[in-house]
Amino acid sequence: MRPITFAIILIxxxxxxxxxxxxxxFSLLPEQHKFINIDNPSNDIDCVACHSRIQAELDSxxxxxxxxxxxxxxxxxxxxxxxxxxxxxxxxxxxHAAYTPRCLDCHDSDGATVAGEYAKPARAFCDDNYGCxxxxxxxxxxxxxxxxxxVGENEACLVCHTxxxxxxxxxxxxxxxxxxxxxxxxxxxxxxxxxxxxxxxxSGAKHVFLSLDKIDCxxxxxxxxxxxxxxxxxxxxxxxxxxxIEIHTSGTGDTDWNTNNPWPFGGPNYHDRYHYIxxxxxxxxxxxxxxxxxxxxNKYANENLADKTTxxxxxxxxxxxxxxVHCAEALWCQTCHGNGKTKVVIDNPEQLNTGHSGTNFxxxxxxxxxxxxxxxxxxxxxxxxVHPSDAQAICTRCHELGNAxxxxxxxxxxxxxxx
Amino acid sequence: MINLKQMxxxxxxxxxxxVAMTHTVTLFSGQHSWYDxxxxxxxxxxxxxxxxxxxxxxxxxxxxxxxxxxxxxxxKMVGYAASEAGQAEPGQGAHSASTEECMxxxxxxxxxxxxxxxxxxxxxxxxxxxxxxxxxxxxxxxxFGLTPDLCDTGTKAAHRSFVLEAMIADDxxxxxxxxxCIACHTTIKANISFNVSTKAKITVNNVYNDSYSYWAxxxxxxxxxxxxxxxxx
Numbered sequence: 001m002r003p004i005t006f007a008i009i010l011i012x013x014x015x016x017x018x019x020x021x022x023x024x025x026f027s028l029l030p031e032q033h034k035f036i037n038i039d040n041p042s043n044d045i046d047c048v049a050c051h052s053r054i055q056a057e058l059d060s061x062x063x064x065x066x067x068x069x070x071x072x073x074x075x076x077x078x079x080x081x082x083x084x085x086x087x088x089x090x091x092x093x094x095x096h097a098a099y100t101p102r103c104l105d106c107h108d109s110d111g112a113t114v115a116g117e118y119a120k121p122a123r124a125f126c127d128d129n130y131g132c133x134x135x136x137x138x139x140x141x142x143x144x145x146x147x148x149x150x151v152g153e154n155e156a157c158l159v160c161h162t163x164x165x166x167x168x169x170x171x172x173x174x175x176x177x178x179x180x181x182x183x184x185x186x187x188x189x190x191x192x193x194x195x196x197x198x199x200x201x202x203s204g205a206k207h208v209f210l211s212l213d214k215i216d217c218x219x220x221x222x223x224x225x226x227x228x229x230x231x232x233x234x235x236x237x238x239x240x241x242x243x244x245i246e247i248h249t250s251g252t253g254d255t256d257w258n259t260n261n262p263w264p265f266g267g268p269n270y271h272d273r274y275h276y277i278x279x280x281x282x283x284x285x286x287x288x289x290x291x292x293x294x295x296x297x298n299k300y301a302n303e304n305l306a307d308k309t310t311x312x313x314x315x316x317x318x319x320x321x322x323x324x325v326h327c328a329e330a331l332w333c334q335t336c337h338g339n340g341k342t343k344v345v346i347d348n349p350e351q352l353n354t355g356h357s358g359t360n361f362x363x364x365x366x367x368x369x370x371x372x373x374x375x376x377x378x379x380x381x382x383x384x385x386v387h388p389s390d391a392q393a394i395c396t397r398c399h400e401l402g403n404a405x406x407x408x409x410x411x412x413x414x415x416x417x418x419x
Numbered sequence: 420m421i422n423l424k425q426m427x428x429x430x431x432x433x434x435x436x437x438v439a440m441t442h443t444v445t446l447f448s449g450q451h452s453w454y455d456x457x458x459x460x461x462x463x464x465x466x467x468x469x470x471x472x473x474x475x476x477x478x479x480x481x482x483x484x485x486x487x488x489x490x491x492x493x494x495k496m497v498g499y500a501a502s503e504a505g506q507a508e509p510g511q512g513a514h515s516a517s518t519e520e521c522m523x524x525x526x527x528x529x530x531x532x533x534x535x536x537x538x539x540x541x542x543x544x545x546x547x548x549x550x551x552x553x554x555x556x557x558x559x560x561x562x563f564g565l566t567p568d569l570c571d572t573g574t575k576a577a578h579r580s581f582v583l584e585a586m587i588a589d590d591x592x593x594x595x596x597x598x599x600c601i602a603c604h605t606t607i608k609a610n611i612s613f614n615v616s617t618k619a620k621i622t623v624n625n626v627y628n629d630s631y632s633y634w635a636x637x638x639x640x641x642x643x644x645x646x647x648x649x650x651x652x
Contacts, residue, residue: 030471030475030607030608031475031605031606031607031608032475032601032605032607033472033475033476033479033482033605034475034476034478034479034605034606034607035476035479035480035481035482035604035605036479036480036481036604036605036606037479037480037481038480038481038604039480045603045604049651049652050602050603050609050611050649050651051649052649053613053647053649073577080575081561081562081570082562083560083561083562085481085558088558089558090558091527091558091559091560091561091562091566091568091571092560092561092562092563092571092573092576093561093562093568093570093571093572094562094570094572094573094574094575094576095562095573095575095576095577096560096561096562096563096573096576096578096579096582097562097576097577097578097603098576098577098578099575099576099577100575100577139633139634139635139636140621140623140636142636143636143637143638143639144636144639147638147639149616149619149639149640149641155619155639158619159619159621164617164618164619165617165618165619165643166618166619166620166621167618167619167620167621167642168621168623169620169621169622169623170623170624170625171623171624171625172624172625172627173625173627188629189629190627190629201618203617204615204616204617204618204643204645205617368630369629369630370627370628370629370630370631370632371632371633372625372627372632373627373629373632
């Protein structure tokens with residue numbers, strides 16, 4: 001056979017083989033006819049194929065990390081009918097593949113069991129109307145429910161409980177001024193507005209749930225943190241407001257108005273100040289646990305048994321609504337220091353009968369003035385840094401006569417004059 | 420004179436062309452032998468040219484015994500080329516086949532509410548879609564608010580906007596909601612571009628007069644969108 005003949009025959013054979021075996025039109029979108037069998041009783045369509053990032057987030061989450069997507073997104077406790085394959089198939093109604101759950105679908109008042117674990121009720125927020133009015137953040141939860149960004153109240157849950165970041169743009173008063181004469185108000189007014197932005201920047205991942213101790217009050221309330229830690233620096237003593245933690249040093253040693261001064265130091269009426277943090281410890285000492293000292297006495301008492309005894313926190317708890325709130329209580333100084341309360345105002349034993357103990361002063365402040373001003377009204381004198389240096393000689397002006405002329409600025413500034 | 424080396428070269432080139440030209444090859448092979456079109460249904464063996472698709476269907480877990488024509492020659496909106504009882508009908512919208520919506524069969528609707536037509540189907544194929552006739556095997560794809568079932572509100576469906584977007588998109592890759600249905604229900608590859616908010620912006624105003632105050636949360640808006648891509652293999 002001549003090579004050319006051989007070549008032609010070979011070409012013919014090869015072409016024939018090719019034609020017979022490769023008659024296929026190449027599908028433009030391969031596998032669009034390869035349907036996934038959905039006969040199994042549980043979901044057979046792999047959510048993670050399109051949502052691998054969410055799985056990765058869950059893998060590093062403190063809570064819910066062991067759940068499958070379906071545990072939450074095809075949760076059966078709500079009565080939603082999801083699409084389900086099989087013979088016969090169940091048609092979906094409110095949802096097909098998945099729904100976006102409300103956190104409260106599981107964390108409602110009776111909780112739920114998911115993947116063999118009990119989901120606890122979200123205290124207070126699981127109650128009608130999201131619990132009592134003393135439960136802080138209730139307005140946030142209500143607004144979240146109203147807003148369309150996410151289902152239900154989820155926006156509120158997410159910003160605190162996950163790595164979803166948040167920015168808070170606050171507007172409130174800048175300062176107040178008032179005059180006191182014989183422990184009675186002769187004038188009161190507010191001035192200016194303050195815009196304050198707090199940023200709690202996290203990774204942004206909504207499926208990374210935080211352990212409870214990582215929920216840091218001071219991030220969203222940075223103005224309060226600043227008020228307690230930085231305030232407005234002054235030469236001798238900083239203006240630090242929000243809670244009476246700063247005592248002016250005019251005397252000597254720890255027995256005077258010093259930062260480590262309990263009333264009277266080591267003496268018979270030894271009076272440790274509960275919410276008092278020595279200057280050196282402030283930057284670290286002002287943290288969520290510190291906030292709970294006042295804003296959730298019940299929680300603080302349970303977590304700090306020594307303090308519970310020292311400060312009689314069992315009784316203080318019953319002065320508060322702390323057992324009825326979600327995480328924090330909206331309170332007043334009067335909540336603990338009003339007449340009849342466990343920590344009713346007492347005088348400094350070194351200067352007996354010179355303060356407002358035995359009067360209705362604290363209760364009157366509460367009933368006459370808006371809650372937002374309460375702390376600053378008290379701090380006008382109790383932010384002891386404001387002791388006017390030239391008026392120190394006449395302690396009696398305040399301490400006996402109950403006269404004061406105060407201007408004090410809101411957090412984070414705390415700048416105050418009291419002449 | 421061609422030597423052996425040159426010969427292999429020619430074979431190689433021709434093979435390459437043959438492979439690259441499978442469409443043409445397909446269309447021309449057997450062009451002189453005609454299929455008898457007079458029986459009911461489509462008598463053109465789709466699989467001859469679309470064998471890969473037949474393989475996919477059989478390998479899958481759904482529609483394994485449904486003929487190509489059931490999904491590609493059943494839209495009332497399309498007139499297909501056909502030859503019934505010796506009468507030749509020219510195609511109008513499509514010649515042999517059209518792309519159809521999954522919802523043509525899965526919308527849970529009955530005539531005259533549907534665009535489904537039995538006209539071009541094989542008379543013996545009834546049990547592929549009915550068992551028994553007229554009970555419909557194709558379950559209504561409920562949960563997107565697209566079926567006549569009054570309970571099918573779809574209000575909670577996480578992927579509802581995926582489906583609705585697939586339906587309205589102008590530059591539609593596929594008919595109806597098919598992009599969404601196929602993305603989930605088949606092993607097709609897909610690139611999905613997400614753009615998600617990583618932060619909420621919350622506006623909080625203190626509302627007050629001398630004797631009364633409260634905190635009003637006036638706005639919650641999502642911000643800090645971050646794009647990322649998921650690749651479904």
